[in-house]
Amino acid sequence: MDGYMVHGILEDIAKTSSRTEKIAILGRHMSDPVFKRVLVAAYDPFVTYGLTPPKCVGAGPQSLTMDSKFWTVLEQLASRTITGNAARDLVQEWLLDVLDEPSSKVATMILNKDLRCGITAKSINKVAPGMIPEFTVMLAHKFEDKRIKTWPVAVEPKLDGLRTVIVVNDADVQFFSRTGKPFAALDHLAPVILATLNKARAVLDAPDCPLDEKRREAFSRMLGKHGLSVVLDGEGVAGTFNETTGALRRKSEAASDTVLNLFEVLPRRTFMANDVVPLPYTLRRAFAEWVLMHAPENGPLRLVSRYLANSPAEIQSFYQSFRDRGLEGAIVKPMSEHYHKKRHYGWMKIKAQETLDLRVIGAFEGTGKYEGQLGGLIVDHSGVAVRVGGGFSDEERVRLWERFQADDERGLTADPLTEAFATEAFAKGCTALGHLIEVEYHEKTPDGSLRHPRFVDFRDDKDDLWKEAA
DNA sequence: TGTGTTTCGTAGGGTTCTTGT
DNA sequence: ACAAGAACCCTACGAAACACA
Numbered sequence: 071m072d073g074y075m076v077h078g079i080l081e082d083i084a085k086t087s088s089r090t091e092k093i094a095i096l097g098r099h100m101s102d103p104v105f106k107r108v109l110v111a112a113y114d115p116f117v118t119y120g121l122t123p124p125k126c127v128g129a130g131p132q133s134l135t136m137d138s139k140f141w142t143v144l145e146q147l148a149s150r151t152i153t154g155n156a157a158r159d160l161v162q163e164w165l166l167d168v169l170d171e172p173s174s175k176v177a178t179m180i181l182n183k184d185l186r187c188g189i190t191a192k193s194i195n196k197v198a199p200g201m202i203p204e205f206t207v208m209l210a211h212k213f214e215d216k217r218i219k220t221w222p223v224a225v226e227p228k229l230d231g232l233r234t235v236i237v238v239n240d241a242d243v244q245f246f247s248r249t250g251k252p253f254a255a256l257d258h259l260a261p262v263i264l265a266t267l268n269k270a271r272a273v274l275d276a277p278d279c280p281l282d283e284k285r286r287e288a289f290s291r292m293l294g295k296h297g298l299s300v301v302l303d304g305e306g307v308a309g310t311f312n313e314t315t316g317a318l319r320r321k322s323e324a325a326s327d328t329v330l331n332l333f334e335v336l337p338r339r340t341f342m343a344n345d346v347v348p349l350p351y352t353l354r355r356a357f358a359e360w361v362l363m364h365a366p367e368n369g370p371l372r373l374v375s376r377y378l379a380n381s382p383a384e385i386q387s388f389y390q391s392f393r394d395r396g397l398e399g400a401i402v403k404p405m406s407e408h409y410h411k412k413r414h415y416g417w418m419k420i421k422a423q424e425t426l427d428l429r430v431i432g433a434f435e436g437t438g439k440y441e442g443q444l445g446g447l448i449v450d451h452s453g454v455a456v457r458v459g460g461g462f463s464d465e466e467r468v469r470l471w472e473r474f475q476a477d478d479e480r481g482l483t484a485d486p487l488t489e490a491f492a493t494e495a496f497a498k499g500c501t502a503l504g505h506l507i508e509v510e511y512h513e514k515t516p517d518g519s520l521r522h523p524r525f526v527d528f529r530d531d532k533d534d535l536w537k538e539a540a
Numbered sequence: 541t542g543t544g545t546t547t548c549g550t551a552g553g554g555t556t557c558t559t560g561t
Numbered sequence: 562a563c564a565a566g567a568a569c570c571c572t573a574c575g576a577a578a579c580a581c582a
Binding site: 087088089090118120121122230231232233247249311318319421459460461462463464511512521523524525 | 546551
């Protein structure tokens with residue numbers, strides 16, 4: 071197979087909107103080494119190339135085959151042997167002068183880490199299990215009380231930091247983000263983790279172990295039959311959210327003030343090899359409590375607290391008490407649910423929803439499938455221009471982009487961040503600019519912007535200027 | 541050497557379409 | 562008919578790496 075054929079197959083996959091059909095096409099070509107290499111190069115999340123390729127179409131002589139030197143170029147980019155302008159120039163040369171047109175297109179898509187045909191690692195792994203490495207953890211859905219079948223449910227505080235997953239295999243301790251990227255800034259916590267686990271192990275093995283035999287057996291298996299073999303899951307917190315992201319990503323120094331707020335201690339082999347760790351929350355919680363009993367007091371390892379709620383009202387009151395303590399929200403966990411390595415209703419989050427009515431001062435075009443449509447609206451939030459890019463339906467993106475462009479041609483001259491802007495927009499009959507929209511968001515950021523802003527609706531009804539005109 | 545830009549990563553917010561129950 | 566899965570848009574912000582004056 072060569073670049074021409076790969077490109078043809080990707081076009082076939084792009085053409086059909088049916089997922090089963092996409093997977094069937096993938097399956098027909100999965101045995102080809104070039105095709106496989108393209109898929110892995112594009113979708114392995116642990117390989118990145120450190121640049122955005124220039125938009126250019128090749129007219130060179132070479133096709134992308136197994137022997138192509140382009141694979142070497144990719145390796146050099148991935149290992150950052152070649153970076154910066156040198157990387158940019160080399161890539162441009164390959165895309166323009168070396169590779170032929172279809173191969174150049176495929177190469178560009180690889181560098182963009184997106185083959186533009188409606189597939190990702192999930193679909194590929196369905197056809198060829200394990201081909202694309204995936205690192206997944208359990209995530210929470212939004213809270214819905216109809217999901218609760220039995221009471222009580224566990225309610226835990228939700229902390230605002232970075233998800234941290236710690237893999238312990240004997241004396242080897244590694245720290246990962248929720249997507250499997252290493253957190254080297256936490257390596258200094260390995261000794262305290264090992265000490266805690268070893269202490270727990272010693273108590274289990276002692277003749278005067280306080281646990282009954284059945285429980286001792288179960289905990290012993292969960293801790294690892296031979297040596298230590300567990301995965302700890304929790305939230306790393308080092309100050310505010312921004313301080314935490316900074317500290318944990320920093321390579322130059324250890325994140326020494328980090329507290330690991332742990333909520334799971336899972337058997338490592340089961341975690342690594344399966345999509346589900348088939349142990350009920352109650353057992354996992356009991357095990358985590360018992361393991362972390364052996365952590366040093368007031369040290370960096372903490373077990374997140376847990377409360378039991380017997381009604382939706384009790385859940386809300388726990389949530390409110392967490393908010394009053396300055397915490398981000400609550401996680402609700404039905405007691406019999408297993409640990410699923412995906413977004414699952416076994417965990418449900420409750421978070422604050424704030425809303426504001428803000429004036430539209432601009433707009434921007436979308437990218438990808440939203441090219442030529444609205445990417446988002448820009449609003450004035452007490453002098454700070456905030457980009458609101460979520461919450462629109464596809465239809466609204468088309469309509470609003472047209473409205474904005476018509477407004478744009480009216481040639482507004484006032485400073486967008488002043489009161490005069492709305493007056494001028496009104497005088498010139500704008501249909502988007504100068505109007506109020508309701509924006510939902512998570513919180514105000516230290517810079518006076520909004521975290522996770524999304525569009526709700528136009529609110530001319532709340533705006534004297536436009537209300538009178540209507 | 542300092543300043544600005546790009547890339548990548550963290551966190552999160554959504555809509556749309558297909559498939560499975 | 563409804564839920565779940567998958568794909569793919571969008572945000573703010575920090576660190577690192579690089580470009581350029």
